Amino acid sequence: MGLVIFGASGDLTMRKLIPSLYSLLQAKRVPKSFFVLGVARTEYSDEAFRTYLKEKLQEHLKDEEKDTETVSLFLSHIHYHTMDPAEEKDYNGLKSKLLELDEVYNNPANYIFYLSTPPNLYGIIPKHLSAVNLNAKGNGAGIEENIRRIIIEKPFGYDLESAHELNLIYEEAFTENQLYRIDHYLGKETVQNIMALRFSNGIFEPLWNRRYIDRIEVTAVENLGIEKRGGFYDNVGALRDMVQNHLIQLLALVTMEPPAVFNAKTFRDEVLKVYQSLRPLSPQDIRTNVIRGQYTASKANNERQLKGYREEEKVNPQSRTETYVAIKVAIDNWRWGGVPFYIRTGKQMPTKVTEIVVHFRKTPHSLFGDAPANALIIRIQPNEGVALKFDMKTPGSGFDVQQVSMDFTYNKLGGVPSGDAYSRLLEDCMRGDATLFTRSDAVEASWTYFTPILKAWEQDEKIPLHGYPAGTWGPKMADQIINDGYSWTNPCKNLTDTDLYCEL
Ligand code: BG6
Numbered sequence: 001m002g003l004v005i006f007g008a009s010g011d012l013t014m015r016k017l018i019p020s021l022y023s024l025l026q027a028k029r030v031p032k033s034f035f036v037l038g039v040a041r042t043e044y045s046d047e048a049f050r051t052y053l054k055e056k057l058q059e060h061l062k063d064e065e066k067d068t069e070t071v072s073l074f075l076s077h078i079h080y081h082t083m084d085p086a087e088e089k090d091y092n093g094l095k096s097k098l099l100e101l102d103e104v105y106n107n108p109a110n111y112i113f114y115l116s117t118p119p120n121l122y123g124i125i126p127k128h129l130s131a132v133n134l135n136a137k138g139n140g141a142g143i144e145e146n147i148r149r150i151i152i153e154k155p156f157g158y159d160l161e162s163a164h165e166l167n168l169i170y171e172e173a174f175t176e177n178q179l180y181r182i183d184h185y186l187g188k189e190t191v192q193n194i195m196a197l198r199f200s201n202g203i204f205e206p207l208w209n210r211r212y213i214d215r216i217e218v219t220a221v222e223n224l225g226i227e228k229r230g231g232f233y234d235n236v237g238a239l240r241d242m243v244q245n246h247l248i249q250l251l252a253l254v255t256m257e258p259p260a261v262f263n264a265k266t267f268r269d270e271v272l273k274v275y276q277s278l279r280p281l282s283p284q285d286i287r288t289n290v291i292r293g294q295y296t297a298s299k300a301n302n303e304r305q306l307k308g309y310r311e312e313e314k315v316n317p318q319s320r321t322e323t324y325v326a327i328k329v330a331i332d333n334w335r336w337g338g339v340p341f342y343i344r345t346g347k348q349m350p351t352k353v354t355e356i357v358v359h360f361r362k363t364p365h366s367l368f369g370d371a372p373a374n375a376l377i378i379r380i381q382p383n384e385g386v387a388l389k390f391d392m393k394t395p396g397s398g399f400d401v402q403q404v405s406m407d408f409t410y411n412k413l414g415g416v417p418s419g420d421a422y423s424r425l426l427e428d429c430m431r432g433d434a435t436l437f438t439r440s441d442a443v444e445a446s447w448t449y450f451t452p453i454l455k456a457w458e459q460d461e462k463i464p465l466h467g468y469p470a471g472t473w474g475p476k477m478a479d480q481i482i483n484d485g486y487s488w489t490n491p492c493k494n495l496t497d498t499d500l501y502c503e504l
Contacts, residue, residue: 001023001031001110001147002098005137006085007117008038008049011228014056014154016184017116019065019238021168022057025077026070029427033107036081039437049080075156085117085125085326091132098134110147112172112429118232124167126150131175151180151429152365154245155236159454160447167440180429181438185246190380190410192436194253194356195262197378204376205258207360209335215374215482217342217357218250219487220380221349225295225307225470230314237321239292242345244450245438248275250339250380255331261502264435268442275445276455279330286456289461291478298469304347306470320465322457323347326478326488340483346476348470353491354380368393372403375489383495385409407496 003021005013023029037048040301057071081097083090102109113129115122128136129150136148152169157163170179185191198204207213220242226233231240252274259266281289297308310317324346331341360374368391375389394400428436439475466475477485 001034001112002037002101002105002107002114003035003114003426004039004094004098005116006038006039006041006121007115009042009044009052010040010116013038014053014058016420016422016427017114018053018056019060020420020426022070022074022301023065023420023423024063024427026065026067027073028358031430032040032061032111033105035077035079035101035105035107037101038078039083039085041082041084043082044080046079047071048444050075050078085121085128085284087179088128088131091128091134095132095134107201108146111149112147113224115150115152119158122152122156123166126170126173135173135178147432148174149178149429150174151179151182151426151434151437153182155240156181156443157447159242160451161441165449167444170440176440177434179437179440180425180434181440181443182425183245183249183438183482184421184425185249185380185454186436187423187425189424190378190384191250191253194250194378196374198254199258200312211338212360213339214262214359214361215340215342215486216251216254216359217493218247218254218344218355219248219357219489220247220345220354221474222347222352223349223471224308224352225348226312226315228313230312234315234319234321238323238325238345238347239450239453243327243343244446247343247345249438250354250356250444251343252330254358254378255334255341262435268439269433272439272442272445273333274331275442275449277331277336278449279332280449281452283452283456283460285328286453287460289328289481290453290473291326291466291481292322292457292463293325293346293466293468293475293478294321295323295346295470296321296467298471303503304471308470309347320457322465322468324474324478326474326481327453328481328483332381339395342482342488344478346468346474349473349495350471351491353382353493355491355495356380357489357491359486368401371401377489377495379409379491379495382493383409385412387493387495391450405496409495460503474480 005017007073009011021036029465044052051164054071054075079101081094083094099113101107112136115125119237126135128322134148136146157166183445198208252271256270256274296310297311298306309315309323310319326344329341329343359375362373371391377387377389385408387405389403389405391401392404394402427438466477468474473488482488
């Protein structure tokens with residue numbers, strides 16, 4: 001199996017793909033014929049590329065993963081081919097190089113193409129691959145037997161129209177079961193665990209509906225700015241970078257119906273149904289239920305001076321790109337009618353955390369004062385786990401109650417789940433399991449929901465872009481979208497310390 005990485009000298013390849021492939025090889029989870037062919041315009045020989053990767057591996061591997069012998073073995077499976085992925089004429093050279101490597105590795109011309117390039121190449125590469133029959137679609141001579149898959153990084157499209165155009169290009173060159181649109185959140189163990197929690201326990205599902213759930217929050221925030229990615233991020237913004245894919249995917253997992261059996265089709269059918277049930281946002285909803293923000297310079301905790309977004313490298317000093325988004329979402333179906341969902345993401349927040357808070361309804365009658373309602377917190381990262389909040393009598397006279405927490409953290413199972421999201425997804429793709437990858441129809445359904453927001457922001461200058469000081473929880477206005485005077489749950493690094501002590 002040959003893995004061809006387009007954009008081989010890029011940041012994602014070095015930070016994520018190469019270390020993940022290394023750990024798969026270390027765990028002996030790659031096929032015998034496995035090799036990697038890095039492809040990019042930068043000139044490298046195999047040797048020079050290996051030396052470069054070796055350095056990067058040292059940087060990105062955990063100490064316990066470093067092993068000189070495995071590193072040498074891994075590097076011996078790495079090759080490099082200089083070409084311009086935008087040029088059709090270069091693809092014959094790629095094909096010849098692959099045929100050479102097939103001989104060496106005894107590979108029956110099975111390839112996975114990984115697009116880790118700037119998104120403007122996503123529409124070009126499949127066309128060029130199919131021009132030299134590397135897509136293996138209907139070209140006789142038994143070649144249909146070969147494995148030809150393509151992994152496409154996000155963002156898949158820029159809005160509904162461009163995603164649709166891309167889909168048409170991919171449909172032309174590949175069949176749906178060859179397409180693996182990657183969303184690394186689905187590769188996270190704790191994200192997959194949402195399904196285990198819901199569908200493997202008898203006690204939650206009966207309560208998992210509008211009768212017992214008051215509202216649900218999904219938060220994915222980070223305490224970093226945009227680092228060195230200004231050039232990319234300034235054209236993208238938080239809605240395209242995080243919400244249209246990761247956040248809506250999390251929302252789908254929390255709200256989907258249980259599939260009859262678990263496989264790529266049934267699971268993705270249920271995800272799609274959620275996207276199709278999202279209530280479209282009217283222009284008025286976009287003004288009142290969607291809040292966008294951008295971080296401004298500040299001194300966090302009176303310690304570090306944090307830059308404002310507009311001062312970041314490669315960012316337009318007048319940029320109106322959002323680094324924060326909060327949206328109140330409604331799902332129009334029988335299970336969720338009337339339940340508000342609040343999703344938000346932001347850069348330069350006080351901490352890095354991703355979590356889902358399911359707030360249950362209050363008891364119909366309060367015997368013991370205004371006791372807090374139950375909540376179930378699903379912690380995706382860090383301090384991965386689940387906590388159930390419920391009320392207990394405070395010891396002593398009278399009948400005061402206080403909220404307590406019953407929790408499970410993954411380290412009670414001997415540590416945070418091993419293997420990172422990319423290893424899991426790369427292995428799934430090698431095995432031909434597309435369950436955890438986004439299907440064409442779901443991409444378009446998600447863009448159908450979000451594109452009106454992007455259009456409104458572009459066209460209506462009156463929709464405010466709120467500044468928020470770096471290191472804070474985002475624009476104050478975001479509190480106003482929450483019903484009934486509730487406010488956002490601002491999580492801490494530690495799952496169970498939320499109400500008592502907050503270490504940021
Ligand atoms: C990526 C976004 O998809 O997800 C980044 O492009 C973001 O901007 C990252 O930082 C967050 O991923 P994680 O796994 O660290 O939560």
